Every structure is written in structure tokens, then in C-alpha cells.
Amino acid sequence: MADYRVPREDMQFVLQDVFKVEQDWAQFAELSELDMDTAVAIIDEGAKLAETLIAPNARAADEEGVKFENGTVTTPKGYKENFKQLAEGGWVGVTANPEFGGMGLPKSISAQYEEMLCAADISFSLYSGLTAGAIMTIDQHADDNLKATYLEKMISGQWTGSMCLTEPHAGTDLGIIRSKAEPNEDGSFAITGTKIFITGGEHDLVDNIVHLVLAKLPDAPAGSKGISLFLVPKFLVQQDGSLGERNGVHCGSIEHKMGIHASATCVLNFDGAKGWLVGEPHRGLPAMFTMMNYERLGVGIQGLGAAARSYQNALDYAQDRLQGRGAKATSEMEKEADPLIVHGDVRRMLLTMKAFVEGGRGFSTYVGQQLDIAKYAQDPQQKARAEALVQLLTPVAKAFLTDTGFEVTVIGQQVFGGHGFIREWGQEQLVRDARIAQIYEGTNGIQALDLLGRKIAGSRGELLQPLLQDIQDLLDQPLAGLEVEFKQLAEATELLRTITGEVLNRVGDDENIINSVAVEYLYLVGYVAFAYIWLRMAVVADPLVAERPYLASKVKTAKFYMARILPRIHGLVGAIRDGSESLYRHEVGEF
Structure with a gap:
């Protein structure tokens, strides 16, 4: 796999010039001492770790994978040393409370760091x-x-954490979990039950792992309202902060997966393990969802990181690989063939990649900025508006x-052709690693239902207004030379507004419409955003x-996005207007 290069200039451009985050920081007491020079220095230091320490080990780590023997999980060569170096630099606690x-x-800065870490090695980033x-x-x-017992050790990277939600019979429907918590x-x-698909549930990187476990108390009401959250350490912590005896939680096996081979995905068995209630009884899901806005953006950034690495690899390959003859205006007759990049279809692929990667970087920063405003703003209206955008x-x-x-x-992978299908180039690893991000932290279909059902229909469209x-x-400040593109955005936005109204008006008549068109609706919002x-x-x-010539590519790529990618929304609109009709013509036995 080609060397990874952190796009420092683009990250700074997005933070400093596009979203002007320094103006936000100056308003917030907790961030008032942060400036762009410091932010750039942080990005540079993170980039060094990603480029020189983590990325070079990614392919070898994938080949070796994690190993499970006698209840012990061993991570690939280099992971333990690299994690220690990451922790010593303070990178585990990038956004964590300075008090600990x-x-x-x-988040606007940590989004950049998360992208580079995921681009370097998604498996490593998960720990x-x-x-x-x-x-x-x-x-x-x-x-x-x-907090006093666990936070400092976790923030310093001496201990790690995991989230234990899923059970063999309960994935999306957490209300039917069977894990129990009996008072001592x-x-x-005493926590008893089995959790599956637990990322980082067991490994050899650190001495202790702090599990956050969803379970039900004896008096729990039925469904999701009966779930409580518990902290269950791998080793019990003594009063002086040292580690004591092993707790009753053990790894039963690890999953053998399509991708993220160097990430330990564990089955954890809790056999009367000692745990402590986090938050209020029966309020475990709201407590867990406090962090979900951050975690779900983080998973989105995993997709972005893999995409950024893929684009870099494909661009390098397309510039070097000689295949066939392009148009007369672009061919180099002194060579036996032209580089791939002169061919129209290859340019289509590369520009599509560039549009999604750089657009995704801007979008993730935009969302991160709203998270920051929602967290730090003192003005109630400013805070409420940011919270609505985050939702x-x-x-x-x-x-x-x-x-x-x-x-x-x-x-x-397609740009690489046959070389993209073999392991030597590392491109197929990106495909395998990126695939899981569409599934965990709530499948993308569930995200779509959340958007259209809970957020849009639940607010009667009000959450869309910010x-x-x-x-x-933006439309009120048109730019010369982009009149066509501004008109396209205006039309697409009006279409989104219209379709939203149409769906909301049909909810009463079509009980299946939300479930049937949610994915297409989410894509519609995504393409317009x-x-x-x-x-x-x-x-x-x-x-x-004139000052920064590389930015000419921004304007050109914006035109490409509007001309070639935004028109995808018209196919989505047709599917949304179909409602549930074509999906429910079949009886169950007719499939």
C-alpha cells in the first residue's frame, strides 16, 4: 500500500477559512486559549503519528490479525508499542475533560485527528x-x-474501555436484552449475561479494560425503558488505585471477520461480575446515547478515513500506471502508453472519489462544529440551534x-483494476475494513429510520429548518462564475423541502411509508448537504x-459535484414518491 499523507493543508483550510472555528473558540470560556496556530500544531503532531507510526504497520497487522488462546487475546506485532506511544502523547484523551x-x-479538531487515524489503520483506531x-x-x-477511580487511568491510556450492548438475540432491539444485574x-x-460483537473487549494492549454494560435490574420495566448501565472492570480496582483480583468477565471467543482483522471483536461472558451503576436506574440507554452523537460521527469518519486513503492510493496509481492512449490532446507520444489519469472514465472515478472525500471532510467538520457549539455555548438560542442541527x-x-x-x-479498487483485487497493493483491505462501518453503531437503515421517523416526522419537519x-x-451571497451551481443548489433545496412535506402529508394514510423510503430520504438529505x-x-x-493556487481545484470539484453527483437526487425522489406501494405488493410467502 502506498504511503499515507495527511492532507494538512485541506484540514487547515476547512477549519480556518471555511468554518472559521477560531471565532467560535474565542466565545467559549473553555476554549478561549485555543488558537489556530495551536490547532495546526496539534494536527501536525497527529499527522506524524499517523504517517510514520501507524500507517506503515497497517497491512502487516491485517495479515497477522488478532489471536485467541485460552481466553487471552493477542494483538498483532507493533500494536502494543504503538498504542503505548499514542497514549503517552495524550491522544486517547483528545476531547476528554482536562480535570482528569x-x-x-x-470536536472540530478531533474530527481531523480521527480521520487521519482511521485512514492510517481503522483496526488500530478502534481501541x-x-x-x-x-x-x-x-x-x-x-x-x-x-470518575476518580477510572477516568485518569483511561484518559492517560493506561486502561481502555469498551461498550457492551449487543447480545446473541438482541441487536437493534436492545429492549429484549437478557443480561441481569443483581444488587450486592x-x-x-452482580452482572450476568453474554454480550457479542464487543470491540476491544479483550486484548493485551493495557492491564485493565473498563466495560460499560447494559443490563436489567430485577424490578426493571419491560422494553428499553428497563435498561440500566453498569461499569464492569476486567480487574477490580483497590482503594489505593492498584489492580486487584480478576473480575467475573471473560472472553469466550473472538469473531473471524471480513475486515478489521487486527481489531479484537469479542464474545464476553459475565458470570456474576461485579459492576457499579452509571447514572440512574432504568436510564441506561439515555446515558449511552449521550455519547452516541459523538460516536456516530466517529464511525462516519471511519468511512471518510478509508475513502481518503483509497483516493490517495488510486490517484498515485493513475498518475504512474501507463495503459492505452488517451485523446490526442493529452497523449504523450514519446511514451509507449499514456497514464491512466488522461482517460475520461478514470477521471470520472477519481473526481467522484475526490468529491466525496473532500466534501465529507467539510461535512464532518460542520457537524463537529455544531457539537462544539452545543457543548460550550452560553447563549440559549445558539445552543438550541446547534443541538437541533446535531440531532x-x-x-x-x-x-x-x-x-x-x-x-x-x-x-x-476499480482504478487499480486487477491489482486492486489482490492483497499486494492493500486496496482490497480498505474495502474490507470500510464495510463494517455501515453496520455497527446502528446499521445505516436504522440511521435512516431515526432521521425520517424520529427526527423529521417526530418534529413535523421543524428539525430540518436550521x-x-x-x-x-449561502444562497443569499451568490458568487460570480458559480451562478449555475447556485441555481442547482436552490432547486435541490426546494425539492428537499417539497419531498419532506409530501412524506409528512402521507404518514397518516400509509403506515409503512417511513420504513419504506427512509434510506432514500437520508441520501437526499446527504447529497443536498x-x-x-x-x-x-x-x-x-x-x-x-491567487494566494493559494491549489484551491483552484476546490472550485472545479464543486462544479463537478453539482454537475455529476447532485443529479442522483432525482432518482431518489422517484423512489420516495412511490412510497410503500411497490414494496408491499408481495405477500410474505411470495418472496
């Missing part, structure tokens, strides 16, 4: 990524004693970034081209 040793950085999610949940919902006399609980865009970020990310890895207003604010991001970037880039 975290950097306390905004720190899940830990960061567990840290956030403990910090926001656990009592002071649990000392105020702890709306979280399922889009997770689903659209992972679906387009997978599409980009497959396109990259996004539409941001788009309108990317169009907004692309034109927003083009508006900023155009006057800077």
Missing part, C-alpha cells in the same frame, strides 16, 4: 476510539467516586459518510486562488 488529564479539544466514548459516558453520568450488599451489582445531522453523518466511504474504496436556513444564508458544503467551500476558495 484530557486535552479538552473541540482508542471506543475508550474515548467510554470516557465521555463515565464523565457525564457516573458518580464522583467512579456493598452497593455494587438532524448525526444519522446522516454516520450513514452517508460510511456509504459513500465504502463506495469510494470500491471505486479506488439546515435549510444555513443553505439559504454535501452540495451546500461544496459551494460553501468554493465561495471561500475562489478569492484565495
Whole structure:
């Protein structure tokens, strides 16, 4: 696999010029000392780790994979040493509370770091990524004693964390989990049950793993309202902070997967394991969902990272590989053939990849910025508006970034031709690794149902309004040379508004419509949102081209996106208007 190069210039352009995040930081007391110079330095340091430490080991780690023997999971060669170096640099606690040793950085910066880490090696990124999610949940919902006992060690990377939700019979439907929590006399609980698909549930990177486990108390009401959240460490922690005896949680096996071979995906058996309640009884799902907005954007960024690596690889290959003759205007007659990049179809593929990667980077930063405003803003209206955008865009970020990310890895494989199908070049690993991001943290179909059913229908369309207003604010400042593209965005936005109204008007007459058109609706929102991001970037880039010539490509790619990718929405509109009719003509036995 080709060397990975972090797109530092583009990350800085998005943060500094497009979203002007430094202006936000100056408003927020917790971030007021942060400036762009510091942010750039952080990106540069993270880039060094990604480029020189993590990425070079990714293919070998995938080939070796994790090993399971006698209840012990061993990670690939280099992982333990690399994780230690990552932890010593403070990178596990990038966004964590400074009170317990975290950097306390905004999500808009950590989104850039997460992208480079995922582009370098998704498997490796998962160990720190899940830990960061567990840290956030403990910090926001656990009592002071649990925070004091666990947070500092987790933030420093001495211990890691996992999330234990899924059971053999209960995936999306967590309301039917069977794991139980029986009260102990000392105020702890005895946790019993089996959890599956637990990322980082067992490994050899650190001495202790802190599991966050969903289980039900004896008096739990039925369904999801009866779920509580518990902290269950692999080793019990003594009063002086040292590790004591092994807790009653053990790895029964690891999964043999299509991709992310170097990530330990475990079956965990809890046999009366000692755990402590996090948050209120029967309020485990709300506590877990506190971090879901961050985690789901993080999973979306996994798709983006794989896509970014795929684009770099394919671009390098297309520039070097000589195959066939292009048009007379582009052919190099002194060579036996032309490079792939002169061919129209290869350019179509590369520009599609570029449009999704750079558009995705802008979109993930936009969502990250809203998370920051929602977290730090003091003004109630500003905070509420950002929270509404986060609610709306979280399922889009997770689903659209992972679906387009997978599409980009497959396109990259196509650019390589036969060489993309063999292991030598590493391109097929990106395809395999990216695939899981469409499935875990709530499948993309579930994200679509959340968007259309809970967010759009649940608010009667009100949650869509802040996004539409941001788009309108951009449309009010048209740029010479992009009149056609601004008109396309205006038309696409009006179409989104119209289709939303049509679906909402049909909900009462068609009980299956939400479930039947949710995916197409999410894609519609995603393509329009990317169009907004692309034109927003083009508006900023155009006057800077003389100073930074590489930004000319931004404007050109914006035009490509509007001409070649945005028109996909018209096929989606036809499917949405069909409603559930064509899906429910068949009786169950007719399939």
C-alpha cells in the first residue's frame, strides 16, 4: 500500500477559512486559549503519528490479525508499542475533560485527528476510539467516586474501555436484552449475561479494560425503558488505585471477520461480575446515547478515513500506471502508453472519489462544529440551534459518510483494476475494513429510520429548518462564475423541502411509508448537504486562488459535484414518491 499523507493543508483550510472555528473558540470560556496556530500544531503532531507510526504497520497487522488462546487475546506485532506511544502523547484523551488529564479539544479538531487515524489503520483506531466514548459516558453520568477511580487511568491510556450492548438475540432491539444485574450488599451489582460483537473487549494492549454494560435490574420495566448501565472492570480496582483480583468477565471467543482483522471483536461472558451503576436506574440507554452523537460521527469518519486513503492510493496509481492512449490532446507520444489519469472514465472515478472525500471532510467538520457549539455555548438560542442541527445531522453523518466511504474504496479498487483485487497493493483491505462501518453503531437503515421517523416526522419537519436556513444564508451571497451551481443548489433545496412535506402529508394514510423510503430520504438529505458544503467551500476558495493556487481545484470539484453527483437526487425522489406501494405488493410467502 502506498504511503499515507495527511492532507494538512485541506484540514487547515476547512477549519480556518471555511468554518472559521477560531471565532467560535474565542466565545467559549473553555476554549478561549485555543488558537489556530495551536490547532495546526496539534494536527501536525497527529499527522506524524499517523504517517510514520501507524500507517506503515497497517497491512502487516491485517495479515497477522488478532489471536485467541485460552481466553487471552493477542494483538498483532507493533500494536502494543504503538498504542503505548499514542497514549503517552495524550491522544486517547483528545476531547476528554482536562480535570482528569484530557486535552479538552473541540470536536472540530478531533474530527481531523480521527480521520487521519482511521485512514492510517481503522483496526488500530478502534481501541482508542471506543475508550474515548467510554470516557465521555463515565464523565457525564457516573458518580464522583467512579470518575476518580477510572477516568485518569483511561484518559492517560493506561486502561481502555469498551461498550457492551449487543447480545446473541438482541441487536437493534436492545429492549429484549437478557443480561441481569443483581444488587450486592456493598452497593455494587452482580452482572450476568453474554454480550457479542464487543470491540476491544479483550486484548493485551493495557492491564485493565473498563466495560460499560447494559443490563436489567430485577424490578426493571419491560422494553428499553428497563435498561440500566453498569461499569464492569476486567480487574477490580483497590482503594489505593492498584489492580486487584480478576473480575467475573471473560472472553469466550473472538469473531473471524471480513475486515478489521487486527481489531479484537469479542464474545464476553459475565458470570456474576461485579459492576457499579452509571447514572440512574432504568436510564441506561439515555446515558449511552449521550455519547452516541459523538460516536456516530466517529464511525462516519471511519468511512471518510478509508475513502481518503483509497483516493490517495488510486490517484498515485493513475498518475504512474501507463495503459492505452488517451485523446490526442493529452497523449504523450514519446511514451509507449499514456497514464491512466488522461482517460475520461478514470477521471470520472477519481473526481467522484475526490468529491466525496473532500466534501465529507467539510461535512464532518460542520457537524463537529455544531457539537462544539452545543457543548460550550452560553447563549440559549445558539445552543438550541446547534443541538437541533446535531440531532438532524448525526444519522446522516454516520450513514452517508460510511456509504459513500465504502463506495469510494470500491471505486479506488476499480482504478487499480486487477491489482486492486489482490492483497499486494492493500486496496482490497480498505474495502474490507470500510464495510463494517455501515453496520455497527446502528446499521445505516436504522440511521435512516431515526432521521425520517424520529427526527423529521417526530418534529413535523421543524428539525430540518436550521439546515435549510444555513443553505439559504449561502444562497443569499451568490458568487460570480458559480451562478449555475447556485441555481442547482436552490432547486435541490426546494425539492428537499417539497419531498419532506409530501412524506409528512402521507404518514397518516400509509403506515409503512417511513420504513419504506427512509434510506432514500437520508441520501437526499446527504447529497443536498454535501452540495451546500461544496459551494460553501468554493465561495471561500475562489478569492484565495491567487494566494493559494491549489484551491483552484476546490472550485472545479464543486462544479463537478453539482454537475455529476447532485443529479442522483432525482432518482431518489422517484423512489420516495412511490412510497410503500411497490414494496408491499408481495405477500410474505411470495418472496
